[in-house]
Amino acid sequence: MRRSLAGILLCFQFAMITVAQQPAPWPPPIPQAPSRPRPATQKPPQTSQPKRDDDLDIVKIRTNLVQVDAIVSDEKGQPVTDLRADEVEMLEDGKARNITNLSYISVAPKRLESTSESKSTKSNVPVPSVPLRPEQTRRTMALVVDDLGLSFDSSTYVRRSLKKFVDEQMGPNDLVAIIRSGSGIGALQQFTNDKRQLYAAIERVKWNPKSRAITPSFSRFGDDRTKGPDAEMKDSARVNFEQFSEEIYTVGTLGALNYVIRGLRPLPGRKSIVLFSDGFQMFNTNDSRIRAALQRMTDLANRAAVVIYTVHAMGLQPLGINAAEPVDGMGGAELELFLRTKRKEVFDSQDGLDYLANRTGGLAFKNSNDLSLSVGRIVADQEGYYLIGYRPDDSTFDQSNGRIKFHDLSLKIKRPGKYKVRMRNGFYGVSNEQIATVAESTQTQMVSALVSPFGASAIQLKLTSLYVNDLNVGNAMLSFLHVNAKDIDFTEEPDGMHKAELELMALTFGDNGQVIDQFSYIQTIRIKKENFERGMKNGLTYNTTIPIKEPGAYQFRIALRDKSS
Structure with missing residues (x-):
């Protein structure tokens, strides 16, 4: 029986340094032909993967410069955008430092005048957007849904707010991803300005049965109040188990955040993470891993x-008693303990969450429905910020001790x-130059390219994928x-x-962000002299077939590099 397949198909290219040849785990596709004639001795323009422009770095921690960002507002909460360097003083450990640069960066989206053309395009169907280039991106936002720590009710409210954000609050030059903490490596490939993909991601935001917020933990005081000499022991064991489970899932949430930050x-530009969560304890837990993970992450x-x-x-x-809580039969002391807990x-x-x-210069929103x-x-809050640089002592x-x-x-x-000033509260005394960087293998770099929201421009690729039903393979994606x-x-x-x-x-x-299939190989191309000019004119075409076992939304990404680059 034929199954429908909604494919979200993206193509990314990559060019890097050479690596050792690796065996092909999958039979390579057949090249059907190698775009303009070029003498055999002429090499293509040496374009490589765009390097990270150091001028785009917002936070810099070096031996001769520390640069941080800050948001300043007046007593009415309005942003202050016209401060001069002589009107501010940077303090490091309470000591004034010499400010070397101060500038205000505005990232507010441009207000476009409405036209008859734009009005005519309004409909319930999102218009496909043109992918953003790095220099066009004004805000990069990761909306992280902590499905490892959301209750059933909270999941519903979060899904509604996400849809309203995409409908009304997202700007045309915003690069956005909706990521679940229970997702896998596929989380980072979801950064896009295409509202269709974001709507699809919102549909996947659902209550996770493995969440640490399966039920409110304080409900343990109201149910299964077993009578007998072992009742207290059972309650104690259940409390310990629930606390252990919450700490395990909290570490999982922080691990997901860590992964998103690295991505x-x-x-x-200035990036932001918006974390939707029912929260987690930090100061009232015996697990030092949570505190250590939070410090490293910030x-x-x-x-x-x-x-x-x-x-x-x-x-x-509501901090009182509600109808869902079984408090019947409780005495005064037990009821007081229940409410206090x-x-x-x-x-x-x-x-x-606070x-x-x-610690990162953001805001914590709570006690609001x-x-x-x-x-x-x-x-x-992200419409602008100050960049402030100073010369450290x-x-x-100094790490002499x-x-x-x-x-x-x-x-x-x-x-x-x-x-009111909001900024990063500090940094560890290690400069970026002192942080040892391990050279990534070519395979790791190609994986990074595959999950990046931006494609490299060194090799131009075009990817077309179709759903097919093959007699031998069955349901498949032909690319x-x-x-x-x-x-x-x-x-x-x-x-x-x-x-x-x-x-x-x-x-x-x-559609859950997990990798369901992968392959890599090295293809050697040999073209006869009489066919080379025609091949250069028409280009190279590869094809591959990927079996589809389940209906749903898939993303197929491919990276290619010239080994001689």
Whole structure:
């Protein structure tokens, strides 16, 4: 029986340094032909994977320069955009530092005048968008849904707020991803300005049965009150088990955030993460892993210029007794213990979210049932920021005693009036030059290209994928890849043949972000002299067939590199 397949098909290309040949785990597709004639001895323009422009770095921590971002507002909450360098003072560990640069960066989306053409395109069907280039991106936002820590009710409210964001609050130059903490490596490939893909991601936001928020943990005080001498022991064991489960899933949530932050780092400009979660405890847990993970993560976020906003998805919680809580039969002391524990757990669940936001210069939203209003304030908060650079003291990066010191940062406004400053609270005394960087293997670099929202421009590729039902394979995705042959470096051999070696890698992602199929191999191309000019004119075409076992939405991504580049 034929099954319908909704395919979200993206194509990315990559060109890098050479690596050792690897065996092909899948039979390679057949090249059908190698775009303009070019002499055999002429090499294509040497274009490589775009390097990270250091001028685009917002947060810089070096031995001769520390640069951070900050948001300044007046007593009415309105942004202040006209401060001068002589009106501010940067303090490192309470000591004033010499400011070398101060500038205000506006990233507010441009207001486009409405035209008859734009009005005529309004419909319930999203118009396909043109992919953004790095220099066109104004805001990069990762909307992280902590499905490892959301209750059933919270999942519904979060899904509504996400849809409203895409409908009304998302700008045309915003690069957005909707990521679930329970997703896999496919999470980072979802950064896009295409609302169709975002709507598809919203549909996948559902309650996770493995969530640590299966039921409110304080309900344990109201159910299964077993009578007998072992009742207290059972309650204690259940409490310990629930606390252990919550800590395990909390570490999983932080691990997902860590992964997203690392993926955001090479993207341009000031990045933000909006975390929707029912929260997690930080200061009232015996698990030091949570506190250590939070500290490492905030330092990583600060160095990657990532601001974290948090939304406590539980909303405004009634701290009294509600009809869903079985409190019948409780005595006065037991009822008081129940209410006290309930209040404590609600407030404790906000600790970790407050910490993440405060340490990275973001905002923590809580005790509000209007999640869309919180998201709107987050979008408005990202319309501009200050870049402030100063020259650090020699002692800032001193590690003579073998210890790395954390340096507190604060900004003092000397202009008359009352102002509120939000910025990163500090950094560890390790410069970016001192952080050891391990050279990535070519395979790792190609995987990074596959999950990047931006494609490399070194080799022009076009990918076309079709759903087919084959007698031998069954339901499958048939893909054709066209390669612009003028971007490939062919060498002429003594026998007149023209030779090139290409390395291909492909990943297929399911709708849950998991990799469901992958392959890589090295293809050697040899073209006869009399066919070379025609091949250069028409280009190279590859085809491959990927079996589809389940109906649903898939992403097929492919990267290609010329081994001689």
